Amino acid sequence: MHRRGLDVVALTSPESVYYYAGLDHLGYFAFTLLVIPHDGAPVLVARAMERPTLRAQVPWLRHRAFLDGAGPAREIAVVLAGVVPRGGRVGLERSGMFLPPVLDAQIASAVPSATVHDVTTMLRDRRAVKSPAEIACTRQAARISDLAMAAALAAAGGGSATGRGNGGGLTDTKVAAQAVHTMIAEGGQTPGFAPLVRPTAALDQEHVTWSGRELRPGEGLFVELSGCVQRYHAPLSRTVYLGRTPPGAKRAHAAALAGLRAAEAALCPGATAAAVYTAWQEAVTAGGPSRTGRRPPLRHHCGYLVGIGFPPSWVGGGDVLGLRADSRAVVREGMTFHLMSWTTRPLGHVVSDTVLVTADGCERLTATPRDLTVL
Incomplete structure (x- = not known):
C-alpha cells in the first residue's frame, strides 16, 4: 500500500x-x-x-x-x-x-x-507464491485427494458394497459418495467444487457431476476432485474404463500422459505460462494429424494456479492465472498448479495432478498412479 x-x-x-x-x-x-x-x-x-x-x-x-x-x-x-x-x-x-x-x-x-x-x-x-505453512496445507490436501480418488475408483470397480445402486447396477452417485465420504473422514473440509464424476460421453460438459446414471461396461469414467485443508486445494483427475478399453483409448491415454509430463518438465521458475502451454501442445500433438488429416483440437489451457478456494470454485475466484498460449505470466518458486492434460481425439481422455514449483523444477504432490486403468 x-x-x-x-x-x-x-x-x-x-x-x-x-x-x-x-x-x-x-x-x-x-x-x-x-x-x-x-x-x-x-x-x-x-x-x-x-x-x-x-x-x-x-x-x-x-x-x-x-x-x-x-x-x-x-x-x-x-x-x-x-x-x-x-x-x-x-x-x-x-x-x-x-x-x-x-x-x-x-x-x-x-x-x-x-x-x-x-x-x-x-x-x-x-x-500466488505459497509460504511453507501454505505448502504444508496443500500437501495434506493432496494426501486426501489421493485417498478420495482411490475410494472412488474402488467403488467404480465394484470394490465397495456401497458402490451398488438399488437396482443392482453401479451408479455415478455411489462413486461420488465414496469420494465425498473419504474426503470428510480423512479430515478434509468442504471443497470449493464437489467431485466431478461423469461418463466420458459427457466429458465436454465440464462442470457437471453425478446424476444417478448407471455406469455400463465398455465406457469411460471421468473423476476430478480435490481434498481441502484450511481452504487449500490439491485437485487431480483420472479417466478410467469399465471392463474393457474402447478403440482409441490407449492412444488417447498416451497422448494425454505425454502432454502432462512435458508440462511438468517445462514448469520451472522463470518460465512463462505460454512456454509451458507450448511444451504441452507439442507433446500432445507429437503423433501428427489423425487419420482424418486433422490435428486433435486443443484446450485453451493446460492448467492453472490453485490454492485457497471457497465455493463455488477451488481456483480462487473468477480471475484465474492459467497456463495459456497468450499468457505472459512468469512462473515462480512456491506456486502450486493444477496441471491438466486433456485430449479429445481419438476420444476424450484427461489426466491431471497438483504440482509445486521448486527451485529447479516442479514436484508432483498428488501421487495417484497414471497408468491406463481398466476396472
Whole structure:
C-alpha cells in the first residue's frame, strides 16, 4: 500500500478476506467487505447475523453490520468516510463474482473526492507464491485427494458394497459418495467444487457431476476432485474404463500422459505460462494429424494456479492465472498448479495432478498412479 500510495484497500473476494484476516465460513454468499486502512484497525462490513462467527474467529476486526433487507450501502459509506482522507487513493478488489456493479458504484460514490484503483491483480499475485505453512496445507490436501480418488475408483470397480445402486447396477452417485465420504473422514473440509464424476460421453460438459446414471461396461469414467485443508486445494483427475478399453483409448491415454509430463518438465521458475502451454501442445500433438488429416483440437489451457478456494470454485475466484498460449505470466518458486492434460481425439481422455514449483523444477504432490486403468 505504501509503495503504491494507497490510503485504503477494500477486499471483496472470500479468498482475499480469508488470506488477510482468517475468516473461514460459508457465509460469503452475502456481501462481505474487508477494509484495510494504511493506518488503524481493519473493518469488516458483513451481515449482522454473522456477528457470533466474527467474534469467535476474528475478534480483532471491527465489525460494521448490515441487516437483511437493508443492504450494505450505508455501512460501506460510513466505514470509508471514516478512513479515506479527502483526495485519497482507494485500492478496490473488483472480484467479478462477489462485487455486484451496483455496490462497485456505491463504493466510489461513498468517497467522491478519492480516486479508486483496481488492485485485483496485485492481490492475486500476492497470494500466488505459497509460504511453507501454505505448502504444508496443500500437501495434506493432496494426501486426501489421493485417498478420495482411490475410494472412488474402488467403488467404480465394484470394490465397495456401497458402490451398488438399488437396482443392482453401479451408479455415478455411489462413486461420488465414496469420494465425498473419504474426503470428510480423512479430515478434509468442504471443497470449493464437489467431485466431478461423469461418463466420458459427457466429458465436454465440464462442470457437471453425478446424476444417478448407471455406469455400463465398455465406457469411460471421468473423476476430478480435490481434498481441502484450511481452504487449500490439491485437485487431480483420472479417466478410467469399465471392463474393457474402447478403440482409441490407449492412444488417447498416451497422448494425454505425454502432454502432462512435458508440462511438468517445462514448469520451472522463470518460465512463462505460454512456454509451458507450448511444451504441452507439442507433446500432445507429437503423433501428427489423425487419420482424418486433422490435428486433435486443443484446450485453451493446460492448467492453472490453485490454492485457497471457497465455493463455488477451488481456483480462487473468477480471475484465474492459467497456463495459456497468450499468457505472459512468469512462473515462480512456491506456486502450486493444477496441471491438466486433456485430449479429445481419438476420444476424450484427461489426466491431471497438483504440482509445486521448486527451485529447479516442479514436484508432483498428488501421487495417484497414471497408468491406463481398466476396472
